[in-house]
Amino acid sequence: MTGLDLSTAEQALDAQPFSRLLKARITAFGxxxxxxxxxxxxxxxxxxxxxxxxxxxxxxxxxxTFAAGAVLGPAVLTSGFSIQYVRPAQGATLIARAEVVHGGRRQAVVRCDLVTDDGSGTETLCAVAQGTVLTAG
Structure with missing residues (x-):
C-alpha cells in the first residue's frame, strides 16, 4: 500500500488542467x-x-493510472492501453472504474470498465479498457 488516500488523489487530479476542463472528479481511490x-x-x-x-x-x-498509483505510488505513467467500445455512451454521468489485475514493483496491469449512469442509478456498460502503468523513474 502506498499510504495515499482519496484526498491526495483529488489534489493530483485537480493539478491536471485537462481534467479540470472536463470537470472530472475522482470518487474512489485505494x-x-x-x-x-x-x-x-x-x-x-x-x-x-x-x-x-x-x-x-x-x-x-x-x-x-490512478488505480495503479494506489499500488505503485504517485510517480506513475501509462505505458499503453487499449479500449474496446461496446456501445455508444449516453446518459447523465460517465463512470470509469479501474482495478489492478496484477501489480509488481515497477509496473501494474489494470482493467477499467466504463459505464454510463442514466441519472436514476441504472448503469450501462459502454467500453472496457486494459493497460500497463509503469513507475516513473
Missing part, C-alpha cells in the same frame, strides 16, 4: 482501484449526440 466520473454535457458529445470517444479514452487512461 485498495488497488480508482473510480473517475465525468458528467455528460453537450460540449462533450460527438455529431450523433453520443459522448465523444476521446472522453471515454481520457477517463480510461486516468482511471487506469
Amino acid at each position: 485498495d488497488r482501484g480508482a473510480t473517475l466520473e465525468v458528467d455528460i454535457r453537450t460540449e462533450l458529445l460527438q455529431q450523433n449526440g453520443f459522448l465523444h470517444g476521446g472522453v471515454l479514452s481520457y477517463a480510461a487512461d486516468n482511471a487506469l
